[in-house]
Amino acid sequence: MEVDVLKYPAVRNYIAGQFVADASARTLEVFSPISGAVISTVPLSRMDALNQAVEAARGAFPAWSAMPIKERVQIFYRYKTLLEKHLTELTALVREENGKTTDEARAEVEKAIELTEFACSLPQLVAGEMMEVSAGVECRVDRKPLGVVASIAPFNFPNMVPHWTVPNAIALGNCMILKPSEQVPISAGRIAELLKEAGLPDGVLNIVHGDKEIVEAICDHPDIKAVSFVGSTKIAKVVYQRATSNLKRCVALGGAKNHLLVLPDAHVDMTASNVAASMSGCAGQRCMAGSAMVAVGAVEPIISRLVEEARKIVPGKNLGSVISRQAKERIERYITEAEQAGAHILLDGRNAVVAGNEDGYYVGPTVIDHVTPDMAIAREEVFGPVLAIIRAHDLDEALAIENASNYGNAASVFTQSGGLARYVMENASAGMIGVNIGVPVPREPFSFGGWNESKFGACDITGKSSIEFWTQLKKVTTKWNPESRTNWMS
Structure with missing residues (x-):
């Protein structure tokens, strides 16, 4: 035998x-x-x-x-x-x-x-x-x-x-x-x-x-x-x-449910690449992942560039697997429920298969626009390479969305205005804040929490x-x- x-x-x-x-x-x-x-x-x-x-x-x-x-x-x-x-x-x-x-x-x-x-x-x-x-x-x-x-x-x-x-x-x-x-x-x-x-x-x-x-x-x-x-x-x-x-x-x-606040004056290429990396790094399985982007005002060029950047992230090449079959199913269920609730799928990572590792647990990068704050994908930790885009008319509305989260691990703002960045630093309800940084993890000797x-x-x-x-x-x-x-x- x-x-x-x-x-x-x-x-x-x-x-x-x-x-x-x-x-x-x-x-x-x-x-x-x-x-x-x-x-x-x-x-x-x-x-x-x-x-x-x-x-x-x-x-x-x-x-x-x-x-x-x-x-x-x-x-x-x-x-x-x-x-x-x-x-x-x-x-x-x-x-x-x-x-x-x-x-x-x-x-x-x-x-x-x-x-x-x-x-x-x-x-x-x-x-x-x-x-x-x-x-x-x-x-x-x-x-x-x-x-x-x-x-x-x-x-x-x-x-x-x-x-x-x-x-x-x-x-x-x-x-x-x-x-x-x-x-x-x-x-x-x-x-x-x-x-x-x-x-x-x-x-x-x-x-x-x-x-x-x-x-x-x-x-x-x-x-x-x-x-x-x-x-x-x-x-x-x-x-x-x-x-x-x-x-x-x-x-x-x-x-965590970390919010990335993107303002109209943000640098297009830097913001798009940072947001894409934040939502997909480690297959989104990190408590510092940027899983909710709050689009403040007219930021269509940034969103378009973001989707282009996300398309470059390929399962099995520069995107790893999620931890289990159950995790893959749960992540894809969040995407489907958001779509059924009226959100727009700009990039769909469901049903990803990697040649040679067909039985691996992969979810492709996913970008979902027009997510509303009441949707589960906007409130709950998905823990996958998924970005929910929530629209806000101004910075105060964006901060209200961030502040309403039960979590408070990290928040970031993308802007070229020092004054607006300072306003977010002072008013975001999170222990770790980033300015033009998608994953604001402190380095030693500064602490994590x-x-x-x-x-x-x-x-x-x-x-x-x-x-x-x-x-x-x-x-x-x-x-x-x-x-x-x-x-x-x-």
Whole structure:
């Protein structure tokens, strides 16, 4: 009997520095969105596996947290070099399990390298403070790690999003449980291998695979002190409520409906190319995608040029696949419902097929005009290469449309007027604003995080803001000179 051999070995949990099989777990097939083929299997672990990971992390914490931060980050200097050395391999893994183009997958890993580089700078950012507050009396403030923490990552960035949390949280002295998406579990194992090669002690990073059950277990586990989550708003709310009800810190990033406000004076070519790239990059599967364009006044030349640019984006060439067959069906259903509701399809990406990968999950670039704000495609996160164009008579109406969204991740304005740009910067209801930029992602050390229902919890997930989330303050007041003048402070 002939047995099919999968392209990648069965995914295993990573606990105490070793890959371990979970014999009691159910398993799930892992598909490559490029071809639709099964490439591996992943365990759907239960509480027992999480308990083992937490015990390993608790055991590693005393020695790891006691190590000076300048010594801890030396591991990340070495790790950064390993990421650079294995860039091509890591890029291929991201492409295989997520479906990105090679260029997009490479950019994701390069961003992970930048995030690691920021972690190497943490000793300069968390130096303690000390002041003589009264004669002979000193106060000192230091940042201390929380203990065992957890990071729940999504499918759309299998390499980058773990690097939003792993380097910073661990460099700051915590030990971590990473729960990757069960749809893209392969990259996480390679991250763990490279960190171990860089010198990370066993137990400091542990990986537990699973689905809803393991996420709930993380939120409930009494020894996990903080949880970060990236995913849909629906699940982010549940995670935030469950984790905080168990008295944990939590920052939960949800979905988005990012509005690109296009004014009549916008540069035609620059705007068209930026909007097309924003709506289609990573197949639209990113929370910073520009999925709603608000056309202010007479912008017909820009829309025409936009459609021309979008036609250059070809599935299987410079447009990757979406994550699953179910995602493809859902995205195409949004397009059909908008068309039935009266919107005009300027470019239709439904029923896309890529020669040689006919079973892959592809949706072509789609531009839909005359979408009204009440349509589902205008309000809900589609998460595909689809742009809904909503018409507005003036800038205030455009901002009212943007402000009415439940989300608040990003918003951009395209104009050559500094005054109008400033007006949008001040009045858009979003945490990240762009001017003539379709994807306004902050670079380190600036932090990533939205507003409204795009983020739940205090602090952002990256950059300087993350330091506050992953640490707690210890304040020490000392007096050694009994002969010093005394007052109410001493």
